[in-house]
Amino acid sequence: MAQKLKWNIESPLKVERGLNTISFSVENLDQTDLSGHFEIDLPKGFTMLGAATIQASIPGKATRYFTFRAQANNLSLVSGTKINILFKDSDGKQISQRALDIKIPLFRKISINDQTPLQTFRLQGDSIHIKLNIQNEGTVEENFKIVLSSPNRYGKTVFKEFPMFLKPGKDSLLVYSFMVERYMTSLSQYLVRITGINDKDDPFGNVQLAFYNRSSSRDFNANDMIRNNLWQTTGNNVELRISNIFNQHKNYSMYSTGxxxxxxxxxxxxxxxxxxxxxxxxxxxxxxxxxxxxxxxxxxxxxxxxxxxxxxxxxxxxxxxxxxxxxxxxxxxxxxxxxxxxxxxxxxxxxxxxxxxxxxxxxxxxxxxxxGQVIFNRNTIDTTGFLLWTNSFDISPKKEKSSIVGFVGAGTAFHLVRNDEKYQQNAIALGWKTTQEWNKMRFLMDYFYSTPYYPGNRRGVTQLQHRLSYPLGRWQGAVGYNFHAFTPKSLTYYSSNFKNRQQRLEAQFTGSTRKGNAFITLSPSYNTENASYSFSDIPFELSSKSYLLQTNGQYFSANRKHNINILAEGGYININNPNQTDNNSSGETALRMDATYGYGQIRFMGGFQKGTFQLYELFNSLFYNTSVSTQYSFGVQASGAFLGDKVKWNLNNTGRYSKLWGFNVLNVGSIDYQLKKTTRISMQGQLTYTKGLSNNPYTYNNVQMVVKQQLPSGKIINKKPQGNVKMFIFYDNNYNGVYDQGDAVASNYNLMFGSVSFSTNNKGQAVYKNIPFGDYVIFTPPINNYSAKSKVVNVDSKSVNVQVALQQVSTLNGEIILEYNPVFDLTVNTNLRGYRVLAEASDGVIYTAETDESGKFILQVPRGKYIISLDKNSFAENVLSEEKPIEINLQIGDKLKTRPFILKAKKKNIEIKRFGS
Incomplete structure (x- = not known):
């Protein structure tokens, strides 16, 4: 009869990307002891850290606790699967089993993996091929686009876009080819930048590819001129503008920066x-x-x-x-x-x-x-002045997830002519701001206070701001309280005092649908506001309380052509006007909504507002003795381009209508023509029609022409002494370093001179003209088992000749092995990719290689004696090695395998308690 066991384990189990620790306990309900082992069966996407079996001995009527760790590398593969834990006795017979459901939090990750083969180009018409593997490693469906651009292009840098859709755990292979254009042949390399743009227009996964020009002859000055004349990226320009072209009095303007x-x-x-x-x-x-x-x-x-x-x-x-x-x-x-x-x-x-x-x-x-700032002002127009000293400073050292900033200001405001008891007013200001992050929670506090005569920008301000945000699954939640009082005073006789006080208690919830093509925000709030202002000698004082709910929704179609945005806010507002002798308090429902629909380059807009949301909207109503009526707004916008983006156009029509306040329409249109790479001509027109409270229509029109000329970038062209470097590359088959009988010319061989690539001609030659004097390194990568040691070339004359003898290299294979026991060792990353291996030659030259996932590495070096060691700066956390360097002597063409390097994990500090009689 099988023994009875009681499992205590969390299910469903919440799994996050990275390291996960799973703990459980098992109680033996029988009297007899039980010995055996647990077998952990992990789904695809999980990697076990340590052994997949756990030895166990559970006495009768006792409980034992167990823990294992697993690395979740791809959550999309783990989603919807189970972790099976089997308990078998010492004979291998299964006694009990538990299957754990897995709960995956919403997680978004799209990775762009470059699989483009190494390519070079030489002539106009050559083909360049790009190969990318796009993976959705998240847990939601993704609509996105892959954008290809190049900083080496003239004009528009983006030259290709690919809209894409991927389900969780799926990948797609993107292959694209393009032709080498004429201007590219003068570049030493052609850069292609690959950027992903998700459905929220956020970039991800930037990848840069470099395709080298295999020319055997280059001119440094030609490349420098290209760098110096990137007109489209310079801010240097001059602009001429003529406005009111069809009016009697025209306006002429000139703008220029450089x-x-x-x-x-x-x-x-x-x-x-x-x-x-x-x-x-x-x-x-x-x-x-x-x-x-x-x-x-x-x-x-x-x-x-x-x-x-x-x-x-x-x-x-x-x-x-x-x-x-x-x-x-x-x-x-x-x-x-x-x-x-x-x-x-x-x-x-x-x-x-x-x-x-x-x-x-x-x-x-x-x-x-x-x-720290000190500011002195003497204003002769209103005969006042001030002296101000302010200090902003970090209270605590900078940390990644927290900051505390303080502010202290002191000053005095005064009249230039002493004429009353308010000749001078002293003032201070104090501030304190902190941001803190605990796990996923973020907290903000911002306090500021200044006295009424404080001469700084924030005069007479009292501010208290608190905000707490926390992610809630697919949603982001936040609560906040804001208090802002504005009570400035001035010594001048020409300004009237305005007072305003606002309080706001709000919550905000933001989230998206599972497909990620719709977003919604909900924000309920409670608000109070008090304000006063003086029109001539008549003071107005108003106060209000409101309960509001603001919602914002966005929707994007799968192909991104259609998009809808709706912003709506409504609630109950109670306004108190003590200036009215009767019925000075009134309550009403306020509602406003703005909607936008876009299709491609066309957008339609519409909206309305009924009631008032802030007190300043009432001041005009009181001043003109006209009630606030329902307002309507509308608009349409369209844009486009033709002639290869040389001509761009834009039309915009907007308007507002109110039964009591009038009607306004604004029409704006523009057309831009790219005459040259550096010259742009624009025509812009505006027509406005307004009919306000007076019921008298007013029309305004303006047509203007703009000519904008880009100026050179202003970067200094190299003026150092220059020389020509002639390189001769050959295969040194007799290993004497001299080109003689038995050796062969290395034609079409790729090498690097400094940061510039070359490909030798049929005679094994390459020429670099007009290069500034200095030291440069020639690097010859191993090709067909031939290479040469990197050498430094000193260019100090008008003509320098360099010979590079390519000699057959030797190959050294090796590996590293990690000894790791999760029971006694600290947690480590068991992926062995990225450990650096150093090979130091007898002349001090160091060659490097990196290990792959399994820890294997390959070194290709010239013949000679080498000391092989590991770079401890490349070790993962909690990994160490006590291995001694390996000395080895390599001959021409040797293919040797060295002994493995043994790595170990740091041990845990285990406390052992002993009990005695």
Whole structure:
């Protein structure tokens, strides 16, 4: 009679990608002891770490606990399968069995594996073949596209797109061929970038392929000119624009930007000049000149800096940048004027703003960041000024999943003329922001407070922000609370004070369908708002409470041609207006919706709004004494191209309608013509029709023409002394290093000179013309069991001759073996791919090879004595080796196999307790 066992094990078992630990216990319900073993039967896609059997001895009426580990390499293969655990006695007879169902979380992964064979090209018309294996290793069906592009192409870099669909666990082979074009023959190599784009337009799996030109003759200057004249990637350009072409008074504008390298830095500039409506002067704005020398920069002209307070106008700035240390020091002065050539108001004096800034540890992960600013302002227009000092800094060292940042600011605002008790107002600001991640949970807290007269950008602000997010299967959940109060005050007499306070308590749930072609977001919220504003001497104060639900849905068809997007929000809003003597509180239902449908290059839009969602929408209603009526919006947009993308067009029509507020329609159209690779001509037209509260129609039209010319990139063409290198490659059959009787010319042999590939001609020759003086390495890969040691060539004259003697190589085969016991050893990755093997020759030259999944490696080296060892920097975690290097002597054409290298796993720290009488 079989013994009775009680299993305690989780089922269904949640399995994640990577290492999984499965624990279970078995209770022997009988009185007699039981000995045997467990056999673990894993489905395809799982790899057992350690032995597939577990020895077990379970005394009568006792419980024993067991654990095994398995690596899940492909979740799609594991989905829908079971793990079988068999218990057999010492005679091999099965006593009990448990089958565990497997629960797989939603997981998305598409991999692009390059299977393209090594290829080179030489002539126009040669074919290049690309071969890719696309695998869906996730657990959901995937709609995506594979995009092929090349940075070496002129104009449009993308040259092919493949829409694809894959079910979980399936793969597809993508093969594509294209012809070598004429411009490619002048390149040393042709790059192809392969990018996957999923149904959310997120990229994945970037792969870059390089196809080398097998030319036997190259010119460095020709390649350098190609690098220097990538017009389509440079930001240097000049643009001429004529607006209001059919009106009496036309507008003329010129824009230009440029950056040009110097030996020690760069020169940068920007120009914006315009003549408007027939005026007799030219307006110059956003115009500057910047000089960079080593790590120093000087900028003069129209300035604008992103600081804690506004800084703009005519002036000058100096900056010192040390990117290696992450240090930057800059300071500047400006006059708060938008125009470069404008004059100051008589008797008002010259306005002034000056700043100094210090940044430490910027973009450095191993250092704390600090940003300190001092800003002084003197505004002669409203006779006020301020002095501000701010500090932003890391409170704790940078970590991958957490950060704590602090902010302290102090300043004073003052009148330039002391005329009342508010001559000066001191102010402070404090801030604290932290982000934390625990497992899959993410938490954000952001606090900021500044007093009403604080002279920074965030004047009179109180902000409390909390947000907690956590993934819920296919959904992402988040809850948050925001409080924002804006109560600024100013010393100037020309501004009226505005106050606003908002609170929002919300939750958000975002998810997608199983196929991944539809997405939905739900966000319920509770909101309160208080606001006041003064129109002339009449103050308005409003408050509201609202309960809202916002939904957003997106749908994409399988071929990606159709897409629908709907955004809807509705709820109950109660508004309190104390300015009304009767019925100052009212409640209403508010609803708004926007919908978009797209097919290819055409989009249709429509929407409406009934009621108000924020208080600022009511201020116009109160000011004009006109109630808020239902608003409708509509639109259509279309675009396209023809003549090989040389001509592109775009049409856009949008409009809004309200029964009480009027009607507005905007029509915009444009057409672009790529005249040359560097020249583009555009025509743009606009027609607007408006009929508002006054019931008087207003029409505006504008037709403009734009000519945009790309300028050279400004990169420095190499000016170093140059020489020609003539290479002669031959098979040294008698192994004496000299071309003599018995040797043969190595025609059509591929080699690398520096980073440039060559293929020898019929005479075994290759020429590199006009190469800058310096040291270069010649590398000859093993071909047909012939190779040569890499050698350094010093180019120091106008003509250098180099002979490369190819000699028959020797082949050394070997392997590494990993000794691993999961019971006593720490967990290790049992895949042996990527371990580096070093072969050091007697002259100090080191050759390397990498192991495959099974630990095997092959070294092809010239004859000689070598010391073979392993690079411990390539070892997996918890793996070590005490093996001594292997010394070996290889002769010409030898094919030897060396003894294996034995690797071991680090042992666990096992605590042993002993009990005595």
């Amino acid at each position: 950056e040009y390298e110097t030996k020690t830095g760069a020169i940068r500039y920007g120009v914006n000049m315009a003549n408007w409506q027939g005026l007799d002067r030219i307006f110059v704005t956003n115009t500057y000149l910047e000089l960079e020398h080593n790590r120093h920069q000087i900028t003069a002209g129209n300035l604008q800096e992103s600081l804690e307070s506004t800084f703009y106008g005519r002036g000058m700035k100096y900056a010192f940048l040390d990117t290696a240390k992450g240090t930057a020091v800059d300071f500047g002065v400006s006059d708060n004027s938008n125009e470069l050539l404008s004059s100051y108001q008589p008797g008002s004096g010259i306005p002034l703003t000056a700043f100094a800034r210090l940044r430490l540890g910027e973009l450095k992960k191993d250092r704390k960041f600090y940003d």
